[in-house]
Amino acid sequence: MPRIACCRIPDLPLSAALRADPELKGRPLAIASGPGPRAELVSVSPEAGQKGIRRLDRVAQARTLCSELCVKVASPALENAARQALLDAALSCAPRAALAAPLSGSFAAEAVVFAEASGMEAVFQSERGFATALLERVRRLGFGLGCGPWVTVASSQLVARVAARRFAIRHPEGDRVELLSPRSERAFLASLPLDLLDPGDTVQAALTRFGVRTVRDLLQLPRRALGTRLGPEVLELIACARGEASEAPLPCPTEDRRVEALDLEFAIERLEPLNFVIQGLLSRLLERLEARQLACGEILLRLDLEGGGRDARRIGLAAPSLDLRSLVRLVGHALEKHPPEAPVVGVAVETQGQPLQTDQLDLFRPAGPAPDSLGRTLARLELLCGGGRVGSPREANDHRPHRFEIEPFESRATVRSRKAQCPESGAHPPTAVLAVRALRPPVTAEVRLSGSVPDWIRSGVAHGRVLHLSGPWRITGGWWSPESRFAYDYFDVHTSDGTISRLRFDHISGAWHIDAVYD
């Protein structure tokens, strides 16, 4: 018999608002369907409820009851991110999990995630241990501030969900974990009021007319006769009441992209408050990644601009990181460099979760930097040096001199062990080779010729009479494209100031440059 855990947040708009702004906890808070005083309240915190404010009240009406009432406009982006965070919490405990489809009617505000609980005793000691761990992880992702969450474990998604609704009503302040054994499920369902199964309005009205108020009353009626009178909807309801509704098995999601988004109530014009908003989004995003043992690989920042425009930018990282401070500063630098063209009315931060780097230590080799501190260091270095300027150097597959590539720097355990086993690594001669120091960009040189070879040079690097010279060596290429075409004559030149430099004559521009110094 399968076992399914259900984690239920009874009021998602409220929980999402508190998750985004934890300082609102304990204050009278209401979520309105839109801006303005005539908007209806879709969610009300218990503190606001104590002041007499109810759902579907108007904002203006609620403010007359409580002047300190804090009203937030419902944000679909924020709620969607909260749903995804709930899924992340479930997947941090169980291999299979899925979000329940949003409902309409009296349970429209609830958010539910199901997680596979079968076999999880092996990891969490017991089924209760698993349910408690799930509750703890959901709370850690910012859902511990509002009403809920409740976690129940039963044999099917439906029973677990109904049980979560029931226990939220029966024990609003008590134990938030409940386990239903397969034997007791039928009896449990029978005692429930019918509206917990969320029947459609038509069916519920008809059943109320028949005097059917509990699941037990429903199961006592003839199934076929009810189906004939009320249609297939009631047959589904009876299947649910018996715990026999067909359910698809829980999937094993593989999507690693995560989004935290926020619709702003007021347009933001300055970068400082925008950075503050982004910091909150990144913080929540990193919490989700950390729960899944992932790190932030790359940031995609999307800004909705006033007037309907959009601004999207990709911010690459030298290595996956969970360091909030560095990431916030990286995003801040990117925004300072190219500020948005109009006030911002919506922000979304998306990232690709990447596995946290691990390192296998070697018995005979130095340990090297630990992957977590390395990620943090790389993020800070990139902040100082700029994007794409930190990494591991590589020779480029290009015959032009001084071409290079930078690859992401990673933990080098594999490389170390490979190099250690490679016999040629120990066979390299220990004598020093004269190194070349590149000049980027090349330094312009003024050259006096004697015949066709340089005789005297003046530049910022080398200056004086040419004492020794070798060359020229001609390097040409890229002739098929006017942009990449090059033709150089290279000379190794020893000038009277003691410098040995690599002088080149550019046949295309007709200019002399020094692009490297032997050092």
Next chain:
Amino acid sequence: MQTARAVEALLRDLGSRLRRGEAAEAARSSHTGRLVTGLGPIDALLGGGFPRGRLCEIAGHPSSGRTSLALSLLAQTTRAGETCALVDGADGFDPSSANAAGVVLEQVLWARAPGWSEALRSTEQLLEAPGFGLVLLDLTLDPRLSRASRMHTPPATWTRLARAAAGSDSALVVLSLARNTGTAAEIVLEMRTTRASFRGSPALLEELETEARLVRHRTAPVERSVRIRLRSPHSSTA
């Protein structure tokens, strides 16, 4: 007698399995307190190599051989399995040249700092992160810029870096045009070109002979010098 022979055979077998003892030897040398350059005279002059947890400086004019010496140190350190960092304030690192010098590029973290202050701050960050055997700070910018920057670098900066190095297991080696680090440095080497050889027909740069002079050492006599020869990558004997 038989047992002794069996133990001997077992040890031989284990030795070959554990990479014939090469890795163990490398590990032993890398865990000593000094990083060798692989150039005998220089290592002898320094008393065994560049010390870990200390700030050292290699100063010299262009073509004095300081980059070759630094790459030789980088090559020896990376080949011993250490991870190294190069903070390139001059943006002059040439991966092809480093590869020719025997540097294991995969074990080098290259930070191309856009300016002097960024290079110093990046170095501090790297010294705070444990696990780098060598942090090489290259400040050999073009001569005019280097002099101007030197005037604006307070001595406290070098003291701070020396302290950061002392708190880590890394050797911090600064490459510069002229002495910058003052009394914060444990060792200062000054490099000077003595001879450049162009030989053959057509003439090719064959080798560069340079002199390394020890101008500061906290625990050894100074004003000693050695000469080393640096082979050109184009040389016929390379």
